[in-house]
Amino acid sequence: MTSADDVASRGLRTDVKSCCAAFYGNEWVHRLLGASFHPGGLSLTSRLGAQLNLGPSSHLLDVASGRGATAIHLVQTFGCRVTGIDLSQPNIDEATRLALSGDRPDHVSFVRGDAEALPFPDEQFDAIICECALCTFPDKPAACSEFTRVLKPGGMVGISDVTRNGELPEMLAGVPAAAACIADARPVAGYINLLENSGLEMQSVERHDTVLNDLLNQIRIRLLSAKVLTATSDFDLSGLNIHIAQDMIRSAAYAIQNGTLGYATFVAAKPRRASMRRNLSRE
Secondary structure: OOOHHHHHHHHHHHHHHHHHHHHHHOHHHHHHHOOOOOOOHHHHHHHHHHHOOOOOOOEEEEEOOOOOHHHHHHHHHHOOEEEEEEOOHHHHHHHHHHHHOOOOHHHEEEEEOEOOEOOOOOOOEEEEEEEOOHHHOOOHHHHHHHHHHHEEEEEEEEEEEEEEOOOOOHHHOOHHHHHOOOOOOEOHHHHHHHHHHOOOEEEEEEEOHHHHHHHHHHHHHHHHHHHHHHHHOOOOOOOOOHHHHHHHHHHHHHHHHOOOEEEEEEEEEOOOHHHHHHHHHHO
């Protein structure tokens, strides 16, 4: 029997997912964040791709692929095949359009779907990448379990995400902040626990706190420019409250300065069955 708390919890998770999909599908978000939404941009994407040992024979799953910047970049850089999945249909449509106009359209495709219930069979992918998105998933253990399920034995997962240590200011604690990769971020140890509890083995953890501050400064500059453009032209920022956005940026900058917010990458691997059998035979 389903309790009222269960129903309420599912409703909240749905609200957060819907908010995130709408947030990242909004045109003004793309104007403020640029083609690559996550801190560190495509440079950090390339670093993760190298750590995942991507190559021409690799089939990569890009979870929360947005408008396809990561997927298309990794195809061009490593020659791998990439399947992107995102909850926003406008993002899927735009990513598909960009891929078809690129150099290797046969190497990349995009599908609409939920990271907490991936529409793929077991052990399909050689690697998974998820950039600045895990912290926005309402059911993070379910998403990590799905990563493990669709990954081949010996395959690797690369995560980059906002980290949080301590309480956030009230301005950064609501659903809009969750969509902006802040409110439900975890400590470094929290992400490690999520990955290990899903059956993955940690390979590396790297701190990249400075890239978060760099992205925030870029957003601040673009927001000021957008404010001028909305007053002097037909530049459309419908759905964005500039004053609230500026308050969030100030709160986030303070949280970065005092060490509450940071950024890190995590690489983990799915154990190979053969090595597991060898270990058991030795015991």
